[in-house]
Amino acid sequence: xxxxxxxxxxxxxxxxxxxxxxxxxxxxxxxxxxxxxxxxxxxxxxxxxxxxxxxxxxxxxxxxxxxxxxxxxxxxxxxxxxxxxxxxxxxxxxxxxxxxxxxxxxxxxxxxxxxxxxxxxxxxxxxxxxxxxxxxxxxxxxxxxxxxxxxxxxxxxxxxxxxxxxxxxxxxxxxxxxxxxxxxxxxxxxxxxxxxxxxxxxxxxxxxxxxxxxxxxxxxxxxxxxxxxxxxxxxxxxxxxxxxxxxxxxxxxxxxxxxxxxxxxxxxxxxxxxxxxxxxxxxxxxxxxxxxxxxxxxxxxxxxxxxxxxxxxxxxxxxxxxxxxxxxxxxxxxxx
Amino acid sequence: xxxxxxxxxxxxxxxxxxxxxxxxxxxxxxxxxxxxxxxxxxxxxxxxxxxxxxxxxxxxxxxxxxxxxxxxxxxxxxxxxxxxxxxxxxxxxxxxxxxxxxxxxxxxxxxxxxxxxxxxxxxxxxxxxxxxxxxxxxxxxxxxxxxxxxxxxxxxxxxxxxxxxxxxxxxxxxxxxxxxxxxxxxxxxxxxxxxxxxxxxxxxxxxxxxxxxxxxxxxxxxxxxxxxxxxxxxxxxxxxxxxxxxxxxxxxxxxxxxxxxxxxxxxxxxxxxxxxxxxxxxxxxxxxxxxxxxxxxxxxxxxx
Amino acid sequence: xxxxxxxxxxxxxxxxxxxxxxxxxxxxxxxxxxxxxxxxxxxxxxxxxxxxxxxxxxxxxxxxxxxxxxxxxxxxxxxxxxxxxxxxxxxxxxxxxxxxxxxxxxxxxxxxxxxxxxxxxxxxxxxxxxxxxxxxxxxxxxxxxxxxxxxxxxxxxxxxxxxxxxxxxxxxxxxxxxxxxxxxxxxxxxxxxxxxxxxxxxxxxxxxxxxxxxxxxxxxxxxxxxxxxxxxxxxxxxxxxxxxxxxxxxxxxxxxxxxxxxxxxxxxxxxxxxxxxxxxxxxxxxxxxxxxxxxxxxxxxxxxxxxxxxxxxxxxxxxxxxxxxxxxxxxxxxxxx
Numbered sequence: 001x002x003x004x005x006x007x008x009x010x011x012x013x014x015x016x017x018x019x020x021x022x023x024x025x026x027x028x029x030x031x032x033x034x035x036x037x038x039x040x041x042x043x044x045x046x047x048x049x050x051x052x053x054x055x056x057x058x059x060x061x062x063x064x065x066x067x068x069x070x071x072x073x074x075x076x077x078x079x080x081x082x083x084x085x086x087x088x089x090x091x092x093x094x095x096x097x098x099x100x101x102x103x104x105x106x107x108x109x110x111x112x113x114x115x116x117x118x119x120x121x122x123x124x125x126x127x128x129x130x131x132x133x134x135x136x137x138x139x140x141x142x143x144x145x146x147x148x149x150x151x152x153x154x155x156x157x158x159x160x161x162x163x164x165x166x167x168x169x170x171x172x173x174x175x176x177x178x179x180x181x182x183x184x185x186x187x188x189x190x191x192x193x194x195x196x197x198x199x200x201x202x203x204x205x206x207x208x209x210x211x212x213x214x215x216x217x218x219x220x221x222x223x224x225x226x227x228x229x230x231x232x233x234x235x236x237x238x239x240x241x242x243x244x245x246x247x248x249x250x251x252x253x254x255x256x257x258x259x260x261x262x263x264x265x266x267x268x269x270x271x272x273x274x275x276x277x278x279x280x281x282x283x284x285x286x287x288x289x290x291x292x293x294x295x296x297x298x299x300x301x302x303x304x305x306x307x308x309x310x311x312x313x314x315x316x317x318x319x320x321x322x323x324x325x326x327x328x329x330x331x332x333x334x335x336x
Numbered sequence: 337x338x339x340x341x342x343x344x345x346x347x348x349x350x351x352x353x354x355x356x357x358x359x360x361x362x363x364x365x366x367x368x369x370x371x372x373x374x375x376x377x378x379x380x381x382x383x384x385x386x387x388x389x390x391x392x393x394x395x396x397x398x399x400x401x402x403x404x405x406x407x408x409x410x411x412x413x414x415x416x417x418x419x420x421x422x423x424x425x426x427x428x429x430x431x432x433x434x435x436x437x438x439x440x441x442x443x444x445x446x447x448x449x450x451x452x453x454x455x456x457x458x459x460x461x462x463x464x465x466x467x468x469x470x471x472x473x474x475x476x477x478x479x480x481x482x483x484x485x486x487x488x489x490x491x492x493x494x495x496x497x498x499x500x501x502x503x504x505x506x507x508x509x510x511x512x513x514x515x516x517x518x519x520x521x522x523x524x525x526x527x528x529x530x531x532x533x534x535x536x537x538x539x540x541x542x543x544x545x546x547x548x549x550x551x552x553x554x555x556x557x558x559x560x561x562x563x564x565x566x567x568x569x570x571x572x573x574x575x576x577x578x579x580x581x582x583x584x585x586x587x588x589x590x591x592x593x594x595x596x597x598x599x600x601x602x603x604x605x606x607x608x609x610x611x612x613x614x615x616x617x618x619x620x621x622x623x624x625x626x627x628x629x630x631x632x633x634x635x636x637x638x639x640x
Numbered sequence: 641x642x643x644x645x646x647x648x649x650x651x652x653x654x655x656x657x658x659x660x661x662x663x664x665x666x667x668x669x670x671x672x673x674x675x676x677x678x679x680x681x682x683x684x685x686x687x688x689x690x691x692x693x694x695x696x697x698x699x700x701x702x703x704x705x706x707x708x709x710x711x712x713x714x715x716x717x718x719x720x721x722x723x724x725x726x727x728x729x730x731x732x733x734x735x736x737x738x739x740x741x742x743x744x745x746x747x748x749x750x751x752x753x754x755x756x757x758x759x760x761x762x763x764x765x766x767x768x769x770x771x772x773x774x775x776x777x778x779x780x781x782x783x784x785x786x787x788x789x790x791x792x793x794x795x796x797x798x799x800x801x802x803x804x805x806x807x808x809x810x811x812x813x814x815x816x817x818x819x820x821x822x823x824x825x826x827x828x829x830x831x832x833x834x835x836x837x838x839x840x841x842x843x844x845x846x847x848x849x850x851x852x853x854x855x856x857x858x859x860x861x862x863x864x865x866x867x868x869x870x871x872x873x874x875x876x877x878x879x880x881x882x883x884x885x886x887x888x889x890x891x892x893x894x895x896x897x898x899x900x901x902x903x904x905x906x907x908x909x910x911x912x913x914x915x916x917x918x919x920x921x922x923x924x925x926x927x928x929x930x931x932x933x934x935x936x937x938x939x940x941x942x943x944x945x946x947x948x949x950x951x952x953x954x955x956x957x958x959x960x961x962x963x964x965x966x967x968x969x970x971x972x973x974x975x976x977x
Binding site: 276 | 912
Binding site: 063066068092093095096099100102103104107108109110111112121122125126156158169172176 | 362530533537539
């Protein structure tokens with residue numbers, strides 16, 4: 001029996017931003033290889049977490065998948081349809097099915113629009129509700145779903161707290177009944193005590209509306225909590241993909257191991273007992289990434305052969321668990 | 337947490353009483369707290385009222401003079417009948433100052449309206465389309481900026497004759513590239529905002545994004561520039577009149593022209609130069625104060 | 641005697657007649673030489689303002705600072721600007737959150753270090769330069785001799801933060817205040833910086849006040865933890881006690897709402913309801929009452945006093961209905977060593 005086709009299937013995605021010089025006539029002198037060969041697939045109803053540190057390209061992947069920025073190479077398939085070069089009206093209509101939640105609740109809402117206008121815009125754009133009572137009713141419904149009172153519609157974004165604004169952003173993403181929502185750092189800009197509220201809200205909404213999520217974040221603890229599977233990115237490529245719990249129980253890629261050991265845990269006993277792997281040095285520039293395995297310049301387990309010149313491909317080492325490392329099997333035994 | 341709990345969790349939206357309302361109401365409130373803004377607004381209001389109501393307020397006609405009252409070396413100063421005294425041709429100084437406000441306001445507003453409109457149109461087009469359109473328009477603006485304003489005014493006066501109209505054209509043209517560049521730059525920075533990206537992800541058409549999202553949010557610096565440019569227009573008009581490029585009609589009570597004509601009386605009757613000079617300074621000061629206060633009130637960094 | 645004793649610190653920001661905000665509302669805490677202390681709280685709790693108030697760095701206009709800050713036997717509040725300048729950099733140093741804006745972009749890293757040395761020790765240029773290179777090495781910047789001539793924008797975020805720490809430690813201060821030093825950094829870089837702080841503080845016996853919102857950071861680094869809410873201390877305890885037996889509902893709520901990597905994934909999170917904005921003034925009652933799951937009527941009658949949590953005198957909590965301890969273990973009634 002074949003598994004159902006994934007809702008989102010990304011193959012070989014590359015997004016390179018050109019670096020140009022010259023004032024009147026611009027010459028291309030290089031490129032920032034923000035995303036440099038990414039394969040991802042997300043099944044319907046699933047939550048895929050995409051983690052990595054700054055510069056790894058995860059936000060760029062999110063935007064490229066939604067076709068908000070142009071792709072340099074690779075394909076994006078949504079519900080079986082190749083949307084990589086889809087344009088015009090067809091893409092516009094398709095947008096109803098794939099939406100985004102943004103990181104910064106202060107910048108992602110137009111300060112000049114009332115909340116009601118912000119939420120009415122998706123309907124108006126796609127001709128889904130005429131002005132007047134039916135639009136108002138829909139807006140009220142959306143506010144209710146995200147836990148905001150109905151009188152919020154007449155207020156302006158600056159009158160709300162960060163958490164409340166984020167709820168407005170979520171409501172906006174839900175307006176068109178999408179199948180897929182890409183949440184780009186949905187809680188990192190919020191206070192700790194509010195993050196849990198929003199995470200719970202997202203989970204409730206997923207259950208209620210049968211949503212598929214791609215959650216992009218740098219906070220591994222939050223991502224593990226909310227995701228079914230997690231993909232770890234480093235410098236434009238995927239290092240490891242695994243079911244959420246498996247990634248934390250059996251990390252296979254040295255970068256994942258280092259990442260996990262770096263996360264502070266609010267328990268002094270655990271903190272004292274931990275052995276940390278402190279990575280040396282800084283992140284290399286995406287404009288000039290290292291040859292071979294991108295991570296080899298900082299990898300505490302670098303081997304003399306292959307790491308420097310051969311780009312590792314994702315290989316399945318455990319059920320549903322793939323890793324891009326030449327020496328992953330050998331290293332399993334060596335780690336703390 | 338269930339949805340019901342989520343609703344309960346969102347306790348009543350407690351708002352600071354002065355944070356409610358749209359963006360402009362917020363801005364006005366902030367300005368109202370600024371004492372200099374109040375002073376500036378007062379001056380501007382005074383200026384506009386005087387300009388509008390000059391025929392009602394002025395005790396005499398500004399162009400009718402009684403030469404019999406003037407003797408060489410003696411021009412009557414302020415008195416009970418003529419609060420600011422007479423000018424060198426026996427006309428009531430107060431009435432001339434009051435009427436002068438009309439000319440200054442007229443020149444300032446009209447030339448600014450034309451210049452700003454054209455400039456905004458060019459800037460919006462460049463900002464909306466980008467690419468070669470943007471490039472072409474901005475190079476045109478660069479050329480316009482390269483021509484010294486004064487020289488241009490003289491050229492216009494030479495071509496079209498010395499008149500108020502020439503002055504207005506000159507000032508309007510000088511303002512076009514200023515507004516164009518300002519709006520374009522503002523639009524460029526708004527274009528990168530997350531809310532624009534959000535609108536794109538919703539499928540909002542590009543045209544609507546520009547008109548509904550980018551343009552309205554880009555107008556703030558343009559409006560500030562508008563008030564300051566009005567101040568500059570008044571000074572420019574006075575300056576051009578002072579140089580003799582304004583209206584050729586000697587009866588016109590334009591402040592700059594009055595300044596020019598009274599230069600030779602500085603020793604004997606300095607008040608004749610003082611009054612129009614003070615009028616120019618006060619009206620320009622008013623607009624500048626309002627413009628500065630507006631800029632401060634619009635600054636997002638100062639928001640809590 | 642404590643190195644730093646803050647008593648009833650109150651910072652008021654005035655915005656014109658009758659409209660003022662209490663950023664810090666009667667905060668008291670102290671630390672000894674060589675002790676590492678964490679001040680934890682969310683945005684708006686007053687933690688950064690506290691740090692600035694200690695060093696006298698708050699603006700003079702429209703800001704009133706009351707209370708007492710005694711450092712090494714001297715009262716800092718109300719001290720003259722000259723007195724404060726002697727203390728800043730030399731005895732108390734501060735590391736800020738965003739190294740890009742706290743470092744002077746037009747001066748080289750080296751110059752920013754030598755500036756401090758010349759100012760406080762009168763060191764001559766050559767010696768200061770050598771010391772600067774040594775300091776950069778000490779904070780783990782590779783190729784220090786070259787880096788010392790570089791400008792902040794040429795360094796990465798982690799490097800810049802290390803440079804800031806080098807500047808702060810240049811005069812071997814007795815107290816280092818670090819205000820969210822790793823919040824702007826990636827998690828692997830954060831681990832590096834925290835490790836660095838840990839080593840440096842032990843080596844030089846500098847007292848450290850670490851201000852952060854991240855409970856995990858505090859758990860790994862600080863001996864004593866102070867929890868702030870709405871400008872006042874609500875719980876203070878040695879770290880093992882705080883995390884194992886948090887008594888204040890806010891602390892317990894924070895700990896319960898954060899997903900933990902070392903615990904099994906599964907049940908939904910338990911957030912604290914409402915938002916940090918939903919508070920009542922301390923004068924009227926407990927500021928946390930509107931959001932507290934354990935609220936009882938006395939919470940709204942007046943500010944709860946700070947007192948010991950049960951038998952543990954070393955564990956202070958400001959609550960009339962604190963979270964009960966599950967079951968007393970033998971070690972819980974012993975003071976920490």
